[in-house]
Amino acid sequence: MGEKDSKKWVLMATARSPTNIAVIKYWGKRDETLILPVNGSISVTLDPSHLSATTTVAVSPSFDRDRMWLNGKEILLSGGRFQSCLREIRRRAEDVEDEERGICIKREDWEGLHVHIASFNNFPTAAGLASSAAGFACLVFALAKLMNVKEETTELSSIARQGSGSACRSLYGGFVKWAMGNKEDGSDSIAVQLANETHWEDLVILIAVVCSRQKETSSTTGMRESVETSSLLQYRSQVVVPRRLIQMEEAIQKRDFPSFAKLTCADSNQFHAVCLDTSPPIFYMNDTSHRHVQLCFLVYCICLFIRLLDYRNFQDRWNQFEGTPQVTYTYDAGPNAVLIAPNRKVAHLLLQRMLFYFPPPSEKELDSYVLGDTSILQEAGLHSKKDIEALLPPAEAKTNAPPQKYTGDINYFICTRPGSGPVLLSGDDQALLNAETGLPKLSADRP
Numbered sequence: 393m394g395e396k397d398s399k400k401w402v403l404m405a406t407a408r409s410p411t412n413i414a415v416i417k418y419w420g421k422r423d424e425t426l427i428l429p430v431n432g433s434i435s436v437t438l439d440p441s442h443l444s445a446t447t448t449v450a451v452s453p454s455f456d457r458d459r460m461w462l463n464g465k466e467i468l469l470s471g472g473r474f475q476s477c478l479r480e481i482r483r484r485a486e487d488v489e490d491e492e493r494g495i496c497i498k499r500e501d502w503e504g505l506h507v508h509i510a511s512f513n514n515f516p517t518a519a520g521l522a523s524s525a526a527g528f529a530c531l532v533f534a535l536a537k538l539m540n541v542k543e544e545t546t547e548l549s550s551i552a553r554q555g556s557g558s559a560c561r562s563l564y565g566g567f568v569k570w571a572m573g574n575k576e577d578g579s580d581s582i583a584v585q586l587a588n589e590t591h592w593e594d595l596v597i598l599i600a601v602v603c604s605r606q607k608e609t610s611s612t613t614g615m616r617e618s619v620e621t622s623s624l625l626q627y628r629s630q631v632v633v634p635r636r637l638i639q640m641e642e643a644i645q646k647r648d649f650p651s652f653a654k655l656t657c658a659d660s661n662q663f664h665a666v667c668l669d670t671s672p673p674i675f676y677m678n679d680t681s682h683r684h685v686q687l688c689f690l691v692y693c694i695c696l697f698i699r700l701l702d703y704r705n706f707q708d709r710w711n712q713f714e715g716t717p718q719v720t721y722t723y724d725a726g727p728n729a730v731l732i733a734p735n736r737k738v739a740h741l742l743l744q745r746m747l748f749y750f751p752p753p754s755e756k757e758l759d760s761y762v763l764g765d766t767s768i769l770q771e772a773g774l775h776s777k778k779d780i781e782a783l784l785p786p787a788e789a790k791t792n793a794p795p796q797k798y799t800g801d802i803n804y805f806i807c808t809r810p811g812s813g814p815v816l817l818s819g820d821d822q823a824l825l826n827a828e829t830g831l832p833k834l835s836a837d838r839p
């Protein structure tokens with residue numbers, strides 16, 4: 393190792409990685425240490441400007457141990473998953489030279505150098521919104537950049553997988569498949585991109601954050617218990633998912649929303665059925681989640697009706713559109729709903745209905761109740777809370793009794809879309825660690 397002032401320099405890299413939502417779920421491992429799944433899965437990467445992890449990694453000869461801060465608090469790095477990612481990246485590290493600053497790290501030096509890591513999620517951690525996916529993808533991506541790792545993205549995905557299974561899919565934007573693989577060493581259990589984020593840009597994704605508290609049964613524990621006790625999981629992984637993966641890939645390639653929608657909600661329902669089939673049963677969805685599912689079906693019927701009116705050839709069109717879903721939903725290991733609409737027009741309808749039934753509580757302003765791509769709100773004619781109060785009951789609610797509203801059931805909504813994969817952020821002002829000390833920046837100085 394060569395440097396002008398050996399104790400002083402700090403070398404850093406900062407990256408931002410997206411989270412993803414599975415439309416064919418990963419649930420169950422065949423190898424707990426290597427994190428090898430019992431079935432393949434498919435996900436949509438979400439726009440990182442709305443949901444992402446930002447991670448800064450730093451190395452310096454002055455660091456006396458590996459350390460990590462998550463959302464401003466120091467956490468232990470001793471866990472096997474963090475250790476696996478660090479070990480696998482260090483093993484692949486190459487020479488790094490910064491001539492200007494007189495820093496020269498040889499590949500063999502990396503083993504003896506410690507790292508500092510600071511990460512921040514712009515959405516709730518451990519609440520069923522896949523923070524571990526964004527977090528481990530970002531960690532691996534940032535470390536690989538810092539240590540000049542030359543491996544392809546697929547290789548990095550298999551390292552991120554060892555941090556958290558779903559993280560391997562967050563190494564790519566757009567639509568991603570995690571192939572389960574068959575090899576014992578896990579070398580073929582990798583993620584591949586099916587299509588990038590521009591392939592199907594019309595999709596609108598609306599997340600209803602029901603609860604941002606930490607859940608009672610983590611995905612890791614939940615899926616272990618399902619593998620041990622659920623016979624439905626065996627049938628699912630061996631018979632149902634292999635077939636669904638092929639159908640889902642085709643639906644994505646063809647941008648066939650009806651097939652995509654049917655497969656997505658069927659797979660979410662089956663995943664939650666497996667949770668119920670687990671002993672003791674696991675309940676990730678709650679009453680609010682169930683209400684969303686019902687609402688989704690209502691929106692689907694209404695869209696059908698509207699589309700029907702657009703056509704003169706009534707009977708034929710009715711047959712053509714019958715059974716054609718217009719919005720779909722999926723739930724991960726938590727009560728938060730992820731609703732997907734095929735385009736902005738249907739998304740307006742969906743958002744209007746959601747806000748009619750789940751209006752913001754009196755103390756909450758609209759701009760803290762609907763986050764992300766709020767242009768959808770404007771397009772739906774919802775500029776203020778008054779516009780929400782003025783929303784007429786949806787057609788399906790027009791019965792003698794006034795429709796029931798569920799104020800306070802939702803914390804907030806996030807409007808988003810398919811998004812891109814991890815990116816490197818340049819400039820020290822984007823970093824979460826101080827460029828001189830390698831310690832976390834004070835919250836006031838954070839980007």
Ligand SMILES: Nc1ncnc2c1ncn2[C@@H]1O[C@H](COP(=O)(O)OP(=O)(O)OP(=O)(O)O)[C@@H](O)[C@H]1O
Pocket residue numbers: 445446447462511512513516517518519520521522523524525526527528531558610611612724725726
């Ligand atoms: N930005 C991050 N960087 C590194 N690790 C993270 C980050 N965010 C979360 N994690 C890790 O992921 C753990 C949370 O994972 P967990 O699976 O419980 O929740 P989740 O990923 O938010 O939800 P789910 O996977 O069920 O959708 C945290 O305790 C932490 O170890």
Ligand SMILES: C[C@@](O)(CCOP(=O)(O)OP(=O)(O)O)CC(=O)O
Pocket residue numbers: 413414416417418419427433522524525555556557558559611612613724725
């Ligand atoms: C329900 C899921 O979100 C489960 C995600 O599980 P994790 O990837 O969080 O589990 P570990 O591999 O144990 O870290 C479905 C999915 O993302 O495919």
